[in-house]
Structure formats: structure tokens, C-alpha cells
Amino acid sequence: MNHTSIHDEIMGLEVIDTHTHLIGDKLCAVDFWEIADYFWFNRELQTAGYPADADTLPEKDRIVAFLHAYRSSRNTMMNIAFTAIMKDLYNIDITDESSIRQADEAVRKNSTTLGWAQNVADRLNIRRFVVNRPEHAVFEGMKYNALLFPRIDSWLPGLITDIHMSSNRQETLDQAKQTIYDHLQSYEDMGCRGIMTTLPHYEAAAHTDHELSDDSKSDEIMMMLLHEVCRGLEKRGMFLQLFLGVERRWGNTSAAPVNDALRIVRLYGLFESYSIPFELVVASEINNLDVVQAAWNFANVHVGGMWWYNFRASTYMQSMQYRLEAIAPIKSSLIVSDARCIEWTYGKLVVVKRLLAKFLDEQIRSGWIDREQALNLAADWLYGSAAKRYGVLE
Structure with missing residues (x-):
């Protein structure tokens, strides 16, 4: 039995997430930066030079700093997870300033879309x-x-x-x-x-x-x-x-x-x-x-x-x-x-x-x-x- 078949089976199995900090009336990220600034991902970005106070930078400077750190930390676990979020949920590859602005627009739109949170959960059952x-x-x-x-x-x-x-x-x-x-x-x-x-x-x-x-x-x-x-x-x-x-x-x-x-x-x-x-x-x-x-x-x-x-x-x-x-x-x-x-x-x-x-x-x-x-x-x-x-x- 090959790897792909086991992979597909497991991707469809039901899950209980046994510990979250989700807030029932604020389940969805409101913009790109709420996803990008997740604590654990931010820590790994900082290992690649991302400023700890990046959220205080002018937006263009913040994007430049993020792109550099993102590209430089593609090996890390949270980077891999973040990349999957952008690709699987929004069909976006983060490559340049334009892709970040596109991602921000997509996150903002879906955050107010009825059923988005349930849709995300259903993708992994x-x-x-x-x-x-x-x-x-x-x-x-x-x-x-x-x-x-x-x-x-x-x-x-x-x-x-x-x-x-x-x-x-x-x-x-x-x-x-x-x-x-x-x-x-x-x-x-x-x-x-x-x-x-x-x-x-x-x-x-x-x-x-x-x-x-x-x-x-x-x-x-x-x-x-x-x-x-x-x-x-x-x-x-x-x-x-x-x-x-x-x-x-x-x-x-x-x-x-x-x-x-x-x-x-x-x-x-x-x-x-x-x-x-x-x-x-x-x-x-x-x-x-x-x-x-x-x-x-x-x-x-x-x-x-x-x-x-x-x-x-x-x-x-x-x-x-x-x-x-x-x-x-x-x-x-x-x-x-x-x-x-x-x-x-x-x-x-x-x-x-x-x-x-x-x-x-x-x-x-x-x-x-x-x-x-x-x-x-x-x-x-x-x-x-x-x-x-x-x-x-x-």
C-alpha cells in the first residue's frame, strides 16, 4: 500500500482539537496579519531577522521585513503550516508584496463570509x-x-x-x-x-x-x-x-x-x-x-x-x-x-x-x-x- 493512499485516508479522519484559544464570536482571522503574527510563527520569523516590533512599522516596511524572514525560514514547522494555510485556504503563494496584499484581501473577505469557520474545520474533518x-x-x-x-x-x-x-x-x-x-x-x-x-x-x-x-x-x-x-x-x-x-x-x-x-x-x-x-x-x-x-x-x-x-x-x-x-x-x-x-x-x-x-x-x-x-x-x-x-x- 503506497504512502499516498494512507495519506488520503488520514486526511479524511475525524479530529478533536483538545486545546485551543479560539473565541466563539471571533473564530476567523480578520486580516492577513492576524495569521502572520501568530506567536509561534512570529518566533520562527524572528530567527530569520524579523523585527519583534514589526507591527509598529509602516506597512510597506513591514511587508518587506516579513517577506525576507518568510523566505529565510521556509524550513521551519510553523512556516510550513502558514504556507499551507495560504495555499490551501486561499489559493495564494506568498512571493511578493502583491501576494501579501492579495492574501490580506482574501482573509478580510472570508472573515465575514457566513460559514467560513465551519468550512475551514470541515476541510480536515x-x-x-x-x-x-x-x-x-x-x-x-x-x-x-x-x-x-x-x-x-x-x-x-x-x-x-x-x-x-x-x-x-x-x-x-x-x-x-x-x-x-x-x-x-x-x-x-x-x-x-x-x-x-x-x-x-x-x-x-x-x-x-x-x-x-x-x-x-x-x-x-x-x-x-x-x-x-x-x-x-x-x-x-x-x-x-x-x-x-x-x-x-x-x-x-x-x-x-x-x-x-x-x-x-x-x-x-x-x-x-x-x-x-x-x-x-x-x-x-x-x-x-x-x-x-x-x-x-x-x-x-x-x-x-x-x-x-x-x-x-x-x-x-x-x-x-x-x-x-x-x-x-x-x-x-x-x-x-x-x-x-x-x-x-x-x-x-x-x-x-x-x-x-x-x-x-x-x-x-x-x-x-x-x-x-x-x-x-x-x-x-x-x-x-x-x-x-x-x-x-x-
Whole structure:
């Protein structure tokens, strides 16, 4: 069976995008620059000399600077995705100033075209999208609203700080537990199947029985509250999606991927103690193996998509190999677009589907799996695993 046939099959498979920053009444990019200035693409353009303040330049100068950086970074992942957006969605090759102005006109026109967002999603059969803010969940002009998993890092760090700074820590802890209960109850009342959070660096381990004292450190308090969160989720039949591996403690503005070899095992105490599903999404390369090991060890642990610095062909191929060898496909979801407009969901997902087709074609050729197994695996990685966990298949 040749590569093209597997490629075509995978391009048609259904997808759930498990993490986006889409806003329901602003799904489409309003102009060319909203697509071109996407954070990750902009970072790669800057490696080719694109000014960090390009948006303040006169338009003609901005176009000249963009074209130079675009041509000089054609090898990068986001450039490839951006090129696919322009070519596939608008039938435009970015070559000169005229093509950029043509693209800008096309993006502006389609942003106000009824059904454009759904059209973009349908091109790759993206069925559902996940958001983390209630006000973003109503998707105007789409077949379905977003799946809403509220992110608790909007209030959890504040509770930790309150306890740490309190002159009466036990009383403040009791108040924090009530706050957690109230939040989780409100999410259940909204019909949410789960919640998500990022976590900062921590050295405390979840299997340790932390007792609150005047000497308790912030990360120990965080572990106490995470246990409380998990207890509340277990009572409600909800899941916890953990985003890990990005730290901001090494500079004033920049985030960094940190390959902490103990990051995942420090959470084993949560996985052992609570029957809720845990979905682990990581942004650091070494932790791609650690989350697969956790999913192998614990029936309630699932591996999520490739986040932040993991969105590269090399890490995708390596992570897919880990997953293929160790865990059933229903335990693994592959897609995290992190997109801020519907066009970038297309650009990033078309690249991932291409990589998946290449990976599976190689596995078939090597005799590791057959074509039917490959397509079943791809269907779960792209859709089935998340759909089951999120209740979409019920």
C-alpha cells in the first residue's frame, strides 16, 4: 500500500482539537496579519531577522521585513503550516508584496463570509474544539459549540498564595477547600466533563502526606490543594487535564521548556489515589516518554497532545513511536493546536496529519502493523480517545 493512499485516508479522519484559544464570536482571522503574527510563527520569523516590533512599522516596511524572514525560514514547522494555510485556504503563494496584499484581501473577505469557520474545520474533518473559558464556548456559525474544560490556574495559585501568606494557615486552608468545592460545583452545573490546569515547577510529591504547618512551602500547599481538587472531581465523575513542562522562573518575560525527569513521577500519588481520568499534556521533550510510562502504569492516566515546544516534527515522530510501542490507542490523543484563529487550526493539523501518515506508512512497511491497524490507531489518536474521555461518543 503506497504512502499516498494512507495519506488520503488520514486526511479524511475525524479530529478533536483538545486545546485551543479560539473565541466563539471571533473564530476567523480578520486580516492577513492576524495569521502572520501568530506567536509561534512570529518566533520562527524572528530567527530569520524579523523585527519583534514589526507591527509598529509602516506597512510597506513591514511587508518587506516579513517577506525576507518568510523566505529565510521556509524550513521551519510553523512556516510550513502558514504556507499551507495560504495555499490551501486561499489559493495564494506568498512571493511578493502583491501576494501579501492579495492574501490580506482574501482573509478580510472570508472573515465575514457566513460559514467560513465551519468550512475551514470541515476541510480536515475537525469535529470538536476545546476551550477553557466559558465566555468563549459558544461557537457562532458552527455545527457544535466548543467543549468547555475550565482552567483552574486562574484561581488556584491565588489560593496557594493566600494560605502561604496567612497568619492562620489552617483557617485559610479550610476556606480554600470551600472555594474549590464551589468552583467545581459550578463547573458540574455547567455540564463540564473536566477541568484543566497548568502547574509551575514543584518539588513536592503527591504521595507524601503533607501536613500544613508554618513551615509548609508553596509547592507542598499546592499538592494539598491538588488532592482536594481530585477528591472533588472524583465525587463528580470529572477528569483532570494537566499541562506541564513550561516554566517562567528563568527570566522576566520568556517561558522555557524544562525537562524535569521527576515532574511526572511526583504526581504518581494522585494517579494512585483517585479513580478519575488524568490527561497529561507536556511541552518538554524528555517528558514525552515519562507520560507514556505513566499511562502504561496507571489505567486512569492518558497521554494528551503535543504542546508548545513539542510541536515539532522530531518530537511528534519520537512521541508517536513511544505511544505505538507501549499503550493502546484509546489511551492517547495527539492534537493540541493552541490556535487563536480557525485558520491556524487548519495549518497546524494539516502538518500533524502529514506527519502521522508518514509515521504509519513507515510502520506498515516495516511490518510492525498492518494497514487496518494503522487506520484504527490513527482514528483513536485523532478523535476516538478524546471523544470517549470527553463524553462525545455517549
